[in-house]
Amino acid sequence: MQVRKLTLRKLSAMMREPFETSFGREELKELVLVEVETAAGAVGFGECVAMTGPFYSSETTETAWHILRSYLVPLLRDWEALTPADLRQLPERFKSIRGHQMAKAALEMALWDAFAAETRTPLHRLLGGTRSEIPVGISVGIQADIPALLRKIEGYLAQGFQRVKVKIKPGWDVDVIAAIRSEFGDIPLMADANSAYSLGDIDRLRRLDEHRLMMIEQPLAYDDVIDHVQLQQQLQTPICLDESIHSAADARKAIELGACRIINLKVGRVGGFAESLKLHDVCRDNGIGLWCGGMLETGIGRLHNIALTALPGFNLPGDTAPSARYFEEDLIDPAVSFSRPGFLAVEDLCGVAERVRRDRMERWTRVSEVVKPTEVK
DSSP, X not given: XXXXXXXXXXEEEEEEEEEEETTEEEXXXXXXXXXXXXXXXXXXXXXXXXXXXXXXXSOBHHHHHXXXXXXXGGGGTTOBOSSHHHHHTHHHHHTTSOSOHHHHHHHHHHHHHHHHHHHTOOHHHHHTOOOSEEEBOEEEOOOSSHHHHHHHHHHHHHHTOSOEEEEOBTTBSHHHHHHHHHHXXXXXXXXXXXXXXXXXXXXXXXXXXXXXXXXXXXXSOXXXXXXXXXXXXXXXXOEEESTTOOSHHHHHHHHHHTOOXXXXXXXXXXXXXXXXXXXXXXXXXXXXXEEEOOOSOOHHHHHHHHHHHTSTTOOSOBSOOOGGGTOSSOSBSSOOOOSBTTEEEOOOOSSSGGGBOHHHHHHHEEEEEEEOTTTOO
16 A cells, blocks of 8 residues: 555534533534545545643644644655555654654554555454444533533433543542432442642542542543552552553553553554554553543544454443534544444444545535645655
8 A cells, every 4th residue: 555645634513512621621623634545546534633722632733733744744755555564563654753642643543544445454353353342431521510410420321321431620529429429329430530630639539439430540640650659559449541651661661660550542642553552462461451532533533443442452441432422413424323322333344434424524624735745845
């Protein structure tokens, strides 16, 4: 497979409802979309999960566009993929560019997607997936008050979601979790702090132990591992690391130090499918809990998450909810939906292009540019 051209697009779409975490509130979904066309005429897509502001990570939609356009696309000059092994070597090709994992992931995943289309190989099989369906959890943002939160959770449980994750922050934590336990009993429940706490909050975080949570996700700083070791030693509840893990090497070090018992793998955060496969193997080989996180993706990113989650090492329900959770209409048709309550089917899709609604993509597009690896300076 050789790349003939790429199309970069900046897209915007209103979300069905705002989504609030400890670092902000998102109402408008803005993203960079990468479309790859091969010399044989196959098409692949990759979705960049960077946000408009540097809140979850240092990357933004603007930085991703710049890095893709000016630095990553030129690295594909004279590149070709004859086997899946060539796709696994893409991180090596991109290593001269430090950081910018989400930009790298968008391009890398588009190339995997195009290879699946050109070779007529279902993407999940190309990645090594073995499952025909995956269990799905739900992530619930911070609400106006506890009664509003309980109503949300009640509705999601009725839909069949396999576990509930609630966002927490200082002042919206212990009482919230206690209210959920009182209302719904022993449901699978986890809390996501998005780095909202410090070691000075150990006593407060320890109070969550009595509520038998599946995990507390990223309670301390986004770039920390060492303090999480100290915190995990004082908590019964497993710590799950998210923002701290940018590679398989990061995962290995965190596990060896005892900083966590579970890892949330977000493909964009670690730079794409190839690094995700390495991280998956690290967790599987060390008996670490693993699940696939979400970044409010459109259906393109959701289909990619589903394909990855078909791998056997994912042993906890992920965050890839049906499209209707966030959007009135999606970039794909049919949209991602339950195959049965709480489960998504892993479909034999040879790339996602056959599901993309180009009319909607064009309607969402604010800016687009066609680039060729041989022409970028």
